[in-house]
Amino acid sequence: MKNIINNTIKMLAIVLLLSSCSEDFLDVNTDPNNPTTVTPDLLLPVGLKYSSFTSERNRGQNTLGNMFMQNWSQSDGFSWYNDEFSYLVTSSFYDQIWDYTYLNALKQYNDIALSTQSPEFGYYNAIAEIMKAYHFGILVDSYGDIPYFEALQRGANPTPAYDDAKLIYDDLALKLNAAIASINATAANADVVATIPGADDGLFGGDMDMWIQFANSIKLRMAARQSDMGSDLSTYLSC
Amino acid sequence: MNTAVNIPLSSYSDWDNPLSYGYADNYFNAYYQNPYWGIGTNRNIDSSNRLTANVSASWDVKDWLNLTTRFGINNVNGRGKNWRAAQAYDPVLQPAHQAVSSFVTDSEFTSSQYTLDAIATARFDITEDIDVIAIGGATNWTSNASSSSINVQNLSIPNFYDVSNGTGIPIVGRSDTKERNYAFFADLTFGYKDFLYLNLSGRNDWTSTLPKDQQSYFYPAGGLSFVASEAFPTLTDGALSYAKFTLSNSTVYNDLSAKELNEVYVQSGGFPFGDLNGFTLQGTAIDSGIVKEKLNTTEIGADLTFFDNRLTVSASYYVTKITDNLTSAVPSATSGASGFRFNIGEIESKGYEFTIGGTLLKSDDFSWDANINIAGSEATVISIGDGVTETPVSTSGTVGVYAVVGEVFPQIKATSYVRDPQGRIVVDGTTGNPIQGELKNLGKATPDYTLGFTSSVNYKGFSLATTMDYRTGHVYYAQGSDSMEFTGRSVASASANREDFVLPNSVIETSPGVFVENTNLTVTDGRQDYWNNTYNEIKENYVRDATAFKIREIALNYTLPSSFLDKTPLSAVRLGLIARNPLTVLPEENRFSDPEFNNSSGNAIGIGGYFQSPPTSSYGFNINLEF
Numbered sequence: 035m036k037n038i039i040n041n042t043i044k045m046l047a048i049v050l051l052l053s054s055c056s057e058d059f060l061d062v063n064t065d066p067n068n069p070t071t072v073t074p075d076l077l078l079p080v081g082l083k084y085s086s087f088t089s090e091r092n093r094g095q096n097t098l099g100n101m102f103m104q105n106w107s108q109s110d111g112f113s114w115y116n117d118e119f120s121y122l123v124t125s126s127f128y129d130q131i132w133d134y135t136y137l138n139a140l141k142q143y144n145d146i147a148l149s150t151q152s153p154e155f156g157y158y159n160a161i162a163e164i165m166k167a168y169h170f171g172i173l174v175d176s177y178g179d180i181p182y183f184e185a186l187q188r189g190a191n192p193t194p195a196y197d198d199a200k201l202i203y204d205d206l207a208l209k210l211n212a213a214i215a216s217i218n219a220t221a222a223n224a225d226v227v228a229t230i231p232g233a234d235d236g237l238f239g240g241d242m243d244m245w246i247q248f249a250n251s252i253k254l255r256m257a258a259r260q261s262d263m264g265s266d267l268s269t270y271l272s273c
Numbered sequence: 274m275n276t277a278v279n280i281p282l283s284s285y286s287d288w289d290n291p292l293s294y295g296y297a298d299n300y301f302n303a304y305y306q307n308p309y310w311g312i313g314t315n316r317n318i319d320s321s322n323r324l325t326a327n328v329s330a331s332w333d334v335k336d337w338l339n340l341t342t343r344f345g346i347n348n349v350n351g352r353g354k355n356w357r358a359a360q361a362y363d364p365v366l367q368p369a370h371q372a373v374s375s376f377v378t379d380s381e382f383t384s385s386q387y388t389l390d391a392i393a394t395a396r397f398d399i400t401e402d403i404d405v406i407a408i409g410g411a412t413n414w415t416s417n418a419s420s421s422s423i424n425v426q427n428l429s430i431p432n433f434y435d436v437s438n439g440t441g442i443p444i445v446g447r448s449d450t451k452e453r454n455y456a457f458f459a460d461l462t463f464g465y466k467d468f469l470y471l472n473l474s475g476r477n478d479w480t481s482t483l484p485k486d487q488q489s490y491f492y493p494a495g496g497l498s499f500v501a502s503e504a505f506p507t508l509t510d511g512a513l514s515y516a517k518f519t520l521s522n523s524t525v526y527n528d529l530s531a532k533e534l535n536e537v538y539v540q541s542g543g544f545p546f547g548d549l550n551g552f553t554l555q556g557t558a559i560d561s562g563i564v565k566e567k568l569n570t571t572e573i574g575a576d577l578t579f580f581d582n583r584l585t586v587s588a589s590y591y592v593t594k595i596t597d598n599l600t601s602a603v604p605s606a607t608s609g610a611s612g613f614r615f616n617i618g619e620i621e622s623k624g625y626e627f628t629i630g631g632t633l634l635k636s637d638d639f640s641w642d643a644n645i646n647i648a649g650s651e652a653t654v655i656s657i658g659d660g661v662t663e664t665p666v667s668t669s670g671t672v673g674v675y676a677v678v679g680e681v682f683p684q685i686k687a688t689s690y691v692r693d694p695q696g697r698i699v700v701d702g703t704t705g706n707p708i709q710g711e712l713k714n715l716g717k718a719t720p721d722y723t724l725g726f727t728s729s730v731n732y733k734g735f736s737l738a739t740t741m742d743y744r745t746g747h748v749y750y751a752q753g754s755d756s757m758e759f760t761g762r763s764v765a766s767a768s769a770n771r772e773d774f775v776l777p778n779s780v781i782e783t784s785p786g787v788f789v790e791n792t793n794l795t796v797t798d799g800r801q802d803y804w805n806n807t808y809n810e811i812k813e814n815y816v817r818d819a820t821a822f823k824i825r826e827i828a829l830n831y832t833l834p835s836s837f838l839d840k841t842p843l844s845a846v847r848l849g850l851i852a853r854n855p856l857t858v859l860p861e862e863n864r865f866s867d868p869e870f871n872n873s874s875g876n877a878i879g880i881g882g883y884f885q886s887p888p889t890s891s892y893g894f895n896i897n898l899e900f
Contacts, residue, residue, distance in 0.1 A: 060481040060488055062451035068537035072552045080541040080551035116806050124709055124810065126670050133606040137556070141609035145554050181607035189558035192604030192613050193661070234549055 074146050074158035075234045081142035081165060082236045088135050088169070095172065098128050131176065136185070139169050144186040156220030156228045157242055161235070163213040164249045167206040171256050174199045174206075200265070203256050207269040210249045217242050276302060278762070288313050297360050303369040306360070314358035321351030337397045343390045350383035356434040359427070374427055377434040382420035389413040408460040416452040416531075421445070442545060452531040453481040468503035472496040472521075482529045487564055496521035515578040527566040527599060533614065534559060557612035558604070564616055566599040584631035595620045595652075600676070602664045617664065618657045620682055624650025642729045649722035652682045667880065672750050672812040674718065674879055681717040685748055685879050687812035689713035693788040698779045705794040706807045707776060715816040718879025721746025734832040745820040749868040749881045750812070758809040764864060765814070766804040773799040819868035819879075822858040826851065830895075842900055849895035854888060 064070075089095045100106040101118040108115045117127055146162035149155075173180050182202045184194035220228045221242070231240040238244035257270035276282065285295035288309040293299065300307045329343040359375035392410035399405055424446075425439020436443065458476035465471075477491045501516040502509050508516065536559055544551035574589035597616035604613040630644030654676045657664055663677040665686075672687040691699040691710040700707050725742040757763040773795035780788040796803045808814060830849040838846065857867060866881050867888045 059455075060453055060479060062453055063481050063532060063534055065532045065535060065537050066449045067447050068539050068555075069552065070535055070537055072538045076550055076552045079546065079549045080544065080553050083541070083543060083551070113802065113805065116802055120806075122806065126810075129670060136606045136609060137611050138553075142553055144609060181605070185607045186609035188604075188608050188610040189560045189613055189615065192558075192602075192608050192610070192615075194605060194607045 071149070074150050074155055074162075075229070075231065077142060077146045077149070078158065078161065078231060079234050079236060081139060081146060081162075084134070084139040084142055085165060085169070088131065088139055088172075091130070091134070093128055093130060094134075095131055095176075098131065098176075132173070135169050135173060140166060140186055141188075143169070153220065153223055153226040154228055156216055156223070156226075157230060157240075157245075160213040160216045160220070160242075161231065161245060163209050163216075164245060164252070167210050167213075167249070168252050170202060170206055171252055174202050175259060200260075203260065204269065207253055207256060210253050211269065211272065214246050214249050217246055276305065282308065285309055297370075298363040298366045300367075303367060306373070310360065314360075315356070317353070317355040319351060319353040321349055324348040337395055339394045341390075341392045341394070343388070345388040346385065347388075348383075348385040351381070353380045354378070354434070355380075358432065375431070376424060376426045377428065377436060377439065378422055378424040379436055380420065380422035382418070384418040385416070387413075387415045402466050404464045406460075406462040406464075409458070411455070411457050413455040414453070416450070418450045419448065421447045450531045451481070455479050466503075468500040470496075470498045472498075478526070480528050482531050482534065483565055484534060484563065490526050490565060492524045492526060494521070494523035496523075512579045513577065514581055515576070517576045519574045519576075520572070522569070522571045524567065524569045527568070529563070529565075529599065529614075534563070556610065557601070557614055558608070558610035560613070560615035563599075563614065564597050566616065567596045569594045569596075580631075583635075584629070586629050588625070588627045590625045591623070593622045593624075595622070600664075600666065602666055602676075603668055603673075615658075617654075617676060619655040620652050620676075621655055622650055622652035624648065638733045640731045644725075644727045646725040646727075647722055648725075649720070651719070651721075654678050654680060654682045671712075671810065672815070672880075673712075675714075677714065680714065681719070683718045683879060685715050685718055685750055685816055686712045687715055687750065687816050688810060689715075689813040690811055693780050693782070695788075697788070697790075698776060699782055699788065700776055700779045700791055700794065700796075702781045702783070702794070704797040705773075705776065705791070706796050706803060707779070707811065709807075709810055713813065715813060716748035717746075718749060718819075719747055720744040720819070734834060736828075736830045736832075738826070738828045738830075740825040741823060742825065743820075743822045745818075747819045747868075747879070748816050749819040749879050751815045751817050751863065751866050751868075751881050753866050753881070754864075755809065755812065755815045758804055761801070761804070763804070765808065769799055771800050773797070773803075817863040817868070818860045819863070820860050821868055822856075823854065824856040826853050827855060828852075843898055845897070845899040847895070847897040849897070851893045851895060852890070853893075854890045855892070857888070 087094070097106070098118075101115060108119075116122070117124075143162045143165045147159055147166065150159040150162065170180075170182060178199045179196045180199070180202065181194035182197040182205070184191050184197075187194070230242075233239070238248070253270045257267045260267065260270075280301070285293075285300065285307050286309045287293035288295045288297075288307050290296055291298070294301070295307050295309055297307070297310060300310075325345070325347050327343065327345045329341065331339060331341040333339050354377070356377040357373070357375055360373040362370040362372060390410060390412045392408060395405075395407045397405055422445070423436050424444040425436050425441075426444075427440045428434070428438045429440060430438050456476055456478040458474065460474040461472070463471045473493075473495050475491060475493045477489065479489050481488070496519065498517060498519040501518065502513065536555055536557075538552040538554055541551045541553045570591055570593045572589055572591040574587065576585075576587045578585050596619050598618065598620050600615065600617040602613050602615070602617070604610050626646070626648040628644065628646045630642070630646075632640060632642050634641040655678070657676060657678055661678075663675050666674045666676055666683060668674070668686075672685070674683045675686045676682050677684050689710040689712070691708045693699055698707050723742060723744040726740075728737075728739045730737045754763055758766055775791060775793060775795050779791040781791050781794065783789050796807070828849060828851045830847055833846040833848075835845070838844065859867075868881055869888070
């Protein structure tokens with residue numbers, strides 16, 4: 035009996051030591067259920083879903099615009115839109131536009147932009163930059179000064195500083211020009227066959243000419259916002 | 274919610290009869306379903322099996338040396354099924370109701386933990402006066418857990434709940450988690466003449482859930498205890514019968530949960546959409562430099578007993594320094610992260626505990642034992658991070674729990690009234706409504722102290738045991754009363770007969786810094802809108818004094834004398850009456866809820882919620898038979 039116990043102890047001790055000494059014993063912390071990297075064709079559809087939701091959701095941009103322009107009203111007896119009709123604009127008024135745009139749409143496009151630095155994904159990178167400019171433009175339209183240059187760095191900067199609205203518009207115009215140039219450069223690059231978006235591009239189905247037109251439209255809108263303000267609009271009007 | 278208290282819900286139990294008022298189309302509430310509909314058509318069924326096994330072997334190698342190994346398994350697996358029936362609504366009778374869709378979910382899980390220990394214990398005397406207990410050992414802990422679920426929606430055949438019956442793409446989920454940890458440890462205790470003891474111990478852990486360079490950590494501890502009544506026996510000549518003093522310091526670390534370290538992509542809701550799949554980066558950002566949390570505690574204590582152990586007094590004081598406190602906070606939305614897991618800097622917590630107890634009265638068949646306990650602790654935030662003076666731990670935007678540098682943790686902050694220098698409420702010069710102010714510190718969520726009292730009276734076969742406590746000095750946010758404002762069920766909203774009124778003690782700012790007393794300007798729409806949209810937005814109104822006195826339990830038991838049972842097969846019979854939570858006394862300003870019931874069990878204490886079952890009082894009767 036004593037022998038059996040003795041052997042058991044030895045055996046267990048050996049098992050313990052063996053398992054402890056193995057180099058990769060502790061390498062079990064990787065998530066087997068969720069990927070750590072994803073190609074942009076799986077990220078873009080989600081971004082476009084977010085983009086449509088920022089505008090069409092309940093109390094999204096569409097509601098705000100129509101309420102303030104008095105295009106929409108509410109039926110008598112309902113008390114759903116009191117803040118809108120009494121202009122009770124507090125820090126929580128339509129905060130879903132701000133929160134949802136930064137936390138979903140912009141986060142997604144910024145992530146696509148960061149993961150598509152290689153020439154192979156030149157088109158995706160340009161699309162991500164154009165969509166970022168689209169959303170940042172609307173945020174400046176709605177709020178004026180917003181966090182921009184330090185924004186979207188997640189854990190690296192949990193409290194980004196606010197930037198001047200005019201500087202943001204100007205930088206967005208530069209970014210849009212760069213995105214258009216990048217689409218043209220990707221098409222002209224004979225060394226690398228770039229991935230062309232397909233069904234995952236729910237907006238233009240991978241038609242990059244349409245994306246260039248869309249980028250120019252965003253610039254035009256931002257230029258229109260600054261008309262009669264004495265701004266130098268040459269960046270906005272070059273294409 | 275949205276159900277008036279004067280409506281007897283039980284009269285709506287006939288939920289599936291189209292001619293009844295309980296039927297979906299006829300039910301009085303246009304926004305919420307008849308609860309009897311839920312009882313009749315929703316189910317959530319769970320079952321689980323558990324297996325625990327332990328094997329241990331112990332061998333006394335020599336009379337001073339013992340070797341022990343233990344192996345333990347804890348295995349749980351289970352399955353669940355959850356379903357809901359569809360419900361359509363008549364668009365004329367119930368225009369506000371959205372149709373309810375049907376679904377069925379099948380889920381399974383399995384989880385197992387293995388523990389393996391090997392310990393060697395040696396006891397020997399170094400000299401006649403000094404003895405030593407030395408312990409050395411190793412331990413290993415492994416945890417495996419898996420779960421999966423299938424959810425299908427819009428069932429084709431009503432009331433047939435199987436995943437084959439769904440339409441559209443099923444939503445499937447799967448999670449596998451592995452965690453490993455091992456450690457070596459040693460513990461030395463020196464004893465000198467049975468009155469002075471020195472304990473030194475060290476332990477090195479390796480854990481799988483931390484970054485590579487953080488996986489190994491050593492924690493030392495040391496303690497000294499001195500039994501004065503043994504060292505100087507003359508001390509016990511008087512009232513004192515025993516005296517012990519202790520001093521200790523220990524360091525421990527907390528690590529992360531499994532799979533928390535790496536940011537991953539998750540399938541986005543609504544995908545796959547046809548042939549398209551879609552992923553998005555997880556909402557919570559993990560600090561790339563995240564480290565383990567360190568807790569260092571120094572404690573001094575004294576235990577004294579008097580009058581042949583009739584009276585016991587014990588007291589202790591401790592200081593815990595938490596460095597690199599692992600916290601989940603809410604960053605600015607503009608950072609693109611909805612949560613942030615990082616180390617918060619430094620928190621120092623100081624606390625004390627004092628207990629006095631004993632046998633107050635004692636005779637042959639009567640005794641009364643009582644015990645009073647007072648404890649308090651206070652954690653102060655010393656630093657958070659570079660230039661950061663406060664961080665929300667949990668917030669809705671208008672009310673939240675915060676860590677503020679230099680303040681006690683956790684602090685409740687909420688939107689407030691704007692007040693003039695005299696503390697009067699500033700109202701808008703046109704509407705008469707108070708102006709909504711910034712987020713303001715409204716107090717701490719932990720009590721100054723907790724006072725506990727237990728008593729036990731025994732007389733012959735009867736015993737009466739009572740437990741009660743009192744805590745004060747803290748505040749909490751009453752989420753329930755907040756939501757009652759919207760539904761028009763709050764005491765406040767009826768306080769002015771639902772009419773316009775002049776807000777008492779209010780002022781109007783006529784020019785910057787000039788405040789004129791408001792004597793005639795009434796609030797706007799005191800019937801409804803003022804309460805819904807102005808009063809309800811100033812969350813200061815719902816941060817209340819969390820003081821509470823509670824009688825937790827009163828139990829009266831009677832044990833039948835054994836002479837009664839001589840001729841029966843029974844060996845003991847006990848009868849008992851028990852009352853749990855029979856009495857809660859709350860301050861006048863807190864008329865709604867028990868402040869002890871929190872929304873969250875994490876760091877964010879102080880948010881009293883309606884997501885948890887309210888506290889209940891219960892009364893019971895026990896019969897206990899032994900054969």
